[in-house]
Amino acid sequence: MGTGTEIVAVETDFLTIPLPRPLVTAAFPIPAIDTALVRVRTRAGHEGVAWSFAFGRGRVAALLQLVDDLAELAQGADAAMPEALWARMTGAVGFVGRRGLAALAVSAIDTACWDILGKAAGLPVYKLLGGHRDRVETYASQGLWLDRSREELVDEAHGLAEAGFRAVKMRAGLPDPDEDVARVAAVREAVGPGVKVMIDANQAWDLKETLRMAERFEQYDPYWLEEPMPHTRVDDYAHAAATMRVPLCTGESNYFKDELLTLARRRAADYLMPDLMRMGGVTEWMKAARICEGFDVAVTPHLFMEHSAHLACAAPNAVWQEYQPWWQPVVAEPPAFEDGCLVLGDRPGFGIVLDDEAVAHHRV
Numbered sequence: 001m002g003t004g005t006e007i008v009a010v011e012t013d014f015l016t017i018p019l020p021r022p023l024v025t026a027a028f029p030i031p032a033i034d035t036a037l038v039r040v041r042t043r044a045g046h047e048g049v050a051w052s053f054a055f056g057r058g059r060v061a062a063l064l065q066l067v068d069d070l071a072e073l074a075q076g077a078d079a080a081m082p083e084a085l086w087a088r089m090t091g092a093v094g095f096v097g098r099r100g101l102a103a104l105a106v107s108a109i110d111t112a113c114w115d116i117l118g119k120a121a122g123l124p125v126y127k128l129l130g131g132h133r134d135r136v137e138t139y140a141s142q143g144l145w146l147d148r149s150r151e152e153l154v155d156e157a158h159g160l161a162e163a164g165f166r167a168v169k170m171r172a173g174l175p176d177p178d179e180d181v182a183r184v185a186a187v188r189e190a191v192g193p194g195v196k197v198m199i200d201a202n203q204a205w206d207l208k209e210t211l212r213m214a215e216r217f218e219q220y221d222p223y224w225l226e227e228p229m230p231h232t233r234v235d236d237y238a239h240a241a242a243t244m245r246v247p248l249c250t251g252e253s254n255y256f257k258d259e260l261l262t263l264a265r266r267r268a269a270d271y272l273m274p275d276l277m278r279m280g281g282v283t284e285w286m287k288a289a290r291i292c293e294g295f296d297v298a299v300t301p302h303l304f305m306e307h308s309a310h311l312a313c314a315a316p317n318a319v320w321q322e323y324q325p326w327w328q329p330v331v332a333e334p335p336a337f338e339d340g341c342l343v344l345g346d347r348p349g350f351g352i353v354l355d356d357e358a359v360a361h362h363r364v
Contacts, residue, residue: 006077027173050109071109085109093105113281139320153170154189157191197220203229214245224247226250226273228248241270249272251274251302252273254275298318331352
């Protein structure tokens with residue numbers, strides 16, 4: 001083992017980052033971003049930074065306990081061999097199940113190791129992973145929630161377009177489908193034909209309602225309809241993808257590459273959205289992306305833009321990075337945004353510098 005990249009400490013912090021107002025989706029309201037911040041340190045002094053999150057302090061407390069438990073396995077391991085550590089961690093949680101909170105805990109440690117790998121090599125992670133591009137188009141995901149009135153939607157959509165975003169994501173799934181359609185119409189009119197509009201229904205509908213709503217939305221040229229049905233209904237997604245003229249997106253709620261393989265093989269969506277946490281970190285996320293590439297299916301990362309933009313820039317079949325600045329209050333420098341894209345520089349690792357005072361302010 002190279003002693004310089006030997007892991008000597010895994011440190012965790014419980015953060016809660018309040019939001020100016022709760023975010024409302026068809027699934028649940030989001031009052032704050034409760035986060036398990038993880039810092040992995042090596043003998044040579046490199047620090048890897050990553051985080052996982054859950055909506056609810058009790059769930060994050062349980063997540064932190066799992067991270068602390070896995071930290072004992074990570075102690076003494078080589079951060080420059082994330083494949084070996086990933087296999088060790090996922091093997092250790094086999095009895096309680098690799099998915100769920102266990103995957104989220106593995107992800108934070110694995111992702112921090114890739115940060116260390118980049119810093120030790122003097123390379124940004126996207127170059128370490130192969131480097132297909134140095135920027136990725138991003139869509140604004142920080143507004144257009146279900147609790148907004150139509151007037152607020154229009155104002156927010158105008159503001160996002162004026163800020164330089166070439167795509168925005170809005171939410172659907174209200175009890176009144178006519179209101180959903182009217183809101184999509186309002187956002188489309190607000191941003192004009194030059195800005196793409198994604199619609200996320202957060203698993204609110206069944207197959208019949210999905211097909212019905214997709215047909216009604218079609219005249220407003222949505223770029224995709226995201227996760228309209230429960231994510232486990234693979235047959236329904238495959239049927240909808242083959243039937244709808246509106247492109248379909250799913251995958252953020254799925255775990256590990258085997259579930260993405262099932263979706264890709266079944267042609268269950270036009271775009272698959274692997275989530276860094278549910279993939280268990282960078283190691284498995286890249287494998288899922290490669291699997292999708294083998295089936296000529298595009299991937300689009302879910303959340304975690306500070307980390308996931310590097311993965312999008314390394315994967316040739318990746319399109320669009322979700323821009324969701326939930327963790328910016330604890331980051332000293334936000335990712336560079338230019339001409340509708342996140343632009344990655346040459347800072348080693350993920351290039352994340354934490355604001356220590358902000359971390360202390362948000363610590364539970």
